[in-house]
Amino acid sequence: MTANGWFQIGFYFLLIVLIARPLGIYMANVFERRKTFLDPVLAPIERLLYRLTGVEADKEMRWTEYAIAMLFFSAVSMLLVYLIERVQQWLPLNPQHWPAVPAALALNTAASFTTNTNWQSYVPETTMSYLTQMAGLAYHNFTSAAVGIALAIALVRGISRRERDTLGNFWVDTTRAILWVLVPISIVLALALVSQGVVQNLRPYDTAHLLESQKVVSQDASGKSTTQTITTQTIAQGPVASQEAIKELGTNGGGFFNTNSAHPFENPTPFSNLLEMLAIFAIPAGLTVTMGRMTNSPLHGWAVFAAMGILFFAGVTTAYWAEARGNPLMHGAAQQVSATQAGGNMEGKEVRFGVANSALFATATTDTSCGAVNGMHDSFTPLGGMVPLVNMMLGEVIFGGVGSGLYGMLIMVVLSVFIAGLMVGRTPEYLGKKIEAYDIKMCMLYILIFPLLILCFTGVTVLLPHLGLSSLANTGPHGLSEILYAFTSTAANNGSAFAGLNANTNYFNLTLAFVMLSGRFLMMVPMLAVAGNLARKKIAPASAGTFPVTTPLFTILLVGVIVIVGALTFFPALTLGPILEHLLLYAGKTF
Amino acid sequence: MRKQLITACLFTLVTTILLGLGYPLGITALAHILMPAKADGQLIMKDGVVIGSKLIGQPFTGPGYFNSRPSAAGIGYDAANSSGSNLGPTNASLIARVAQSVQAWHTREANYGNAQTDVPIDLITTSGSGLDPDITVAAAEYQVAEIAHVRDLPQDQLEQLLRAHIESRQFGFLGEPRVNVLELNLALDRMAAEHKQP
Numbered sequence A: 001m002t003a004n005g006w007f008q009i010g011f012y013f014l015l016i017v018l019i020a021r022p023l024g025i026y027m028a029n030v031f032e033r034r035k036t037f038l039d040p041v042l043a044p045i046e047r048l049l050y051r052l053t054g055v056e057a058d059k060e061m062r063w064t065e066y067a068i069a070m071l072f073f074s075a076v077s078m079l080l081v082y083l084i085e086r087v088q089q090w091l092p093l094n095p096q097h098w099p100a101v102p103a104a105l106a107l108n109t110a111a112s113f114t115t116n117t118n119w120q121s122y123v124p125e126t127t128m129s130y131l132t133q134m135a136g137l138a139y140h141n142f143t144s145a146a147v148g149i150a151l152a153i154a155l156v157r158g159i160s161r162r163e164r165d166t167l168g169n170f171w172v173d174t175t176r177a178i179l180w181v182l183v184p185i186s187i188v189l190a191l192a193l194v195s196q197g198v199v200q201n202l203r204p205y206d207t208a209h210l211l212e213s214q215k216v217v218s219q220d221a222s223g224k225s226t227t228q229t230i231t232t233q234t235i236a237q238g239p240v241a242s243q244e245a246i247k248e249l250g251t252n253g254g255g256f257f258n259t260n261s262a263h264p265f266e267n268p269t270p271f272s273n274l275l276e277m278l279a280i281f282a283i284p285a286g287l288t289v290t291m292g293r294m295t296n297s298p299l300h301g302w303a304v305f306a307a308m309g310i311l312f313f314a315g316v317t318t319a320y321w322a323e324a325r326g327n328p329l330m331h332g333a334a335q336q337v338s339a340t341q342a343g344g345n346m347e348g349k350e351v352r353f354g355v356a357n358s359a360l361f362a363t364a365t366t367d368t369s370c371g372a373v374n375g376m377h378d379s380f381t382p383l384g385g386m387v388p389l390v391n392m393m394l395g396e397v398i399f400g401g402v403g404s405g406l407y408g409m410l411i412m413v414v415l416s417v418f419i420a421g422l423m424v425g426r427t428p429e430y431l432g433k434k435i436e437a438y439d440i441k442m443c444m445l446y447i448l449i450f451p452l453l454i455l456c457f458t459g460v461t462v463l464l465p466h467l468g469l470s471s472l473a474n475t476g477p478h479g480l481s482e483i484l485y486a487f488t489s490t491a492a493n494n495g496s497a498f499a500g501l502n503a504n505t506n507y508f509n510l511t512l513a514f515v516m517l518s519g520r521f522l523m524m525v526p527m528l529a530v531a532g533n534l535a536r537k538k539i540a541p542a543s544a545g546t547f548p549v550t551t552p553l554f555t556i557l558l559v560g561v562i563v564i565v566g567a568l569t570f571f572p573a574l575t576l577g578p579i580l581e582h583l584l585l586y587a588g589k590t591f
Numbered sequence B: 001m002r003k004q005l006i007t008a009c010l011f012t013l014v015t016t017i018l019l020g021l022g023y024p025l026g027i028t029a030l031a032h033i034l035m036p037a038k039a040d041g042q043l044i045m046k047d048g049v050v051i052g053s054k055l056i057g058q059p060f061t062g063p064g065y066f067n068s069r070p071s072a073a074g075i076g077y078d079a080a081n082s083s084g085s086n087l088g089p090t091n092a093s094l095i096a097r098v099a100q101s102v103q104a105w106h107t108r109e110a111n112y113g114n115a116q117t118d119v120p121i122d123l124i125t126t127s128g129s130g131l132d133p134d135i136t137v138a139a140a141e142y143q144v145a146e147i148a149h150v151r152d153l154p155q156d157q158l159e160q161l162l163r164a165h166i167e168s169r170q171f172g173f174l175g176e177p178r179v180n181v182l183e184l185n186l187a188l189d190r191m192a193a194e195h196k197q198p
Helices: A003-031 A039-053 A063-086 A103-114 A130-160 A170-196 A240-249 A270-294 A298-325 A354-367 A382-393 A404-424 A437-462 A477-491 A506-536 A552-586 B002-034 B092-110 B137-151 B155-164 B181-196
Strands: A166-168 A206-219 A225-235 B043-046 B049-053 B178-180
Touching: A003 A170, A003 A270, A003 A298, A003 A354, A039 A170, A039 B002, A063 A103, A063 A130, A063 A166, A063 A170, A063 A506, A063 B002, A103 A130, A103 A506, A130 A166, A130 A170, A130 A240, A130 A270, A130 A404, A130 A506, A130 B002, A166 A170, A166 A506, A170 A240, A170 A270, A170 B002, A206 B049, A206 B181, A225 B049, A240 A270, A240 B002, A270 A298, A270 A354, A270 A404, A298 A354, A298 A382, A298 A404, A298 A552, A354 A382, A382 A477, A382 A552, A404 A437, A404 A506, A404 A552, A437 A477, A437 A506, A437 A552, A477 A506, A477 A552, B043 B181, B092 B137, B137 B155, B137 B178, B137 B181, B155 B181, B178 B181
Parallel strands: none
Antiparallel strands: A206 A225, B043 B049
């Protein structure tokens, strides 16, 4: 570990703190339909969009109507991306002439992008046409993020409103999230990324003539070896920057290329890396401020922000420490820090980022539901790789996905307030709203669906040698980690992977698609039910027995509840995976 | 219900045109007006043909060039098939591969009087993308003696060339210092050519 490494991590978080407030206040203005500086440009587009699509902008929706609109929109847009994938060979902007995407893979990918997961069972540069990436995949990066924001805003309205039946209009919230928040920031970010070298073109792949031609010896099945001379390199191109910007900003994470933000055309410089990491945290961090504003309790927003910050630092510290230690089994390798190298475990990492920025990126991308990677998590040390896994297991509430992070966190807040109420023997209240049996039932449904998906599917998969275990690239405890990671990542709608697992099989494509859809929509509906129920309640004046949700005590309780719920659920699985692997690594055992 | 479904269809259609076509094509146009070379991948031309991209690593494995890192992309540095090795830290084939690379470097460098025993870690590990254009300064210095010998160049001149090609941390503190292997080797070729014709 180096002082510069820590400085970069601290500097990154400082920028997030600075961005959160202005962005949060701006978003509060956007969703309360107050004036913003972008209105002269965007208001006419907004009106035209409502006219074309038949949205009655002033008609508010009950939670059930809100949920139905959300489900219809998700279903229709998912169907469209599936169709685009299946007929891409007949559509324009396919210079490499990629054929139709096979059905199971197309379904998995459609589910993946609609649910903001961006799990990728495919190698994009050898599967997807430019049109599919632009109009199918990057399109969902906008809409799935906007839907997440809309739902979070609906929950915040549920908390702040009194004796009302409605939560706002789904179409209006989604439209405003797209036009006022996602599009303007994406345009600026995309151009900033191009300035760093992220490509943005519609060219066919280029062919470069190598400076030093290579002799490659390969063996065929019969053991006969043949020598090939390689003199050229094919360089994949594409409209990357536009997708890269919204991929991070919407915490989607689906790479334009197979290796995502490790690929030099997606993330060429340390500054592009910083921009991408800032984009990942910006909206989720800002939404805590938005929530504070809209509930008239700015300090509550910051108390939630602080809880997220504590968990973030716990993760990044562990990951950086573990990766900087290196791999004890690599003898004869200089892994220690020196004046000329950063050292550490460099398998699966890029030189321009080193261990500090790789650990930071891995933490940020899994704290949120982003899932972009700038190094291969599968090759992290056992404890370094456990950090992304645990971040996701905590339910993607450490800033979390855009929108989904905030509503996930607010569910944990309701649970914390409930536990605090039990401890003092009073009916729990949250910002003046009595928390009752129905609310807690819905919260528990939200909390329990998640581990149920992960543990059941992981358990079943490790019992299937031909369908499950045959896809593993690594055996021993690391193999369990690969499967556990896959189902955790998809249930949490994260999308990063221990990428050694070959997930492009019918079994994994279909089960993972089911888990992604369940992990999104089965959790959104009870959350909206809580929002609808809270909106109907009266506000009771605070009394001496009210547990304040603006204090450090509240922050500590919230962190405690998140860690305990996560640990109680997943500790046994983690013991058999990364923890066991760590012990065996230092005992010198390989698999 | 029916009305919501119609709105969902229309909304999908209109936003697909706006976000799926308008936005990326607009950015493509803007990028080509403002920064055409960067938008197209900073391709390096020599005698009218593309010989690589500044950002994409190339395989260099033989003596006489600064070697790049091992790569797990296709058969090595396949820029149409990016990939990491995805081998876990306790994977026996990873540990064996690294041990083999260490052995190979030791054998090779011993011939040129390089007494350093520990090989810089990036020279024996594959990168995340398989296309890493860079090596660390340590990895480049490790190879100087060999290249000076093979290319018959004075070692101090070579070290000077290397120092001129170190990219420091961006803005003084971001990322890690590094050396772009393709650019360094192109400069090496130029230097060797000048050296031959006094």
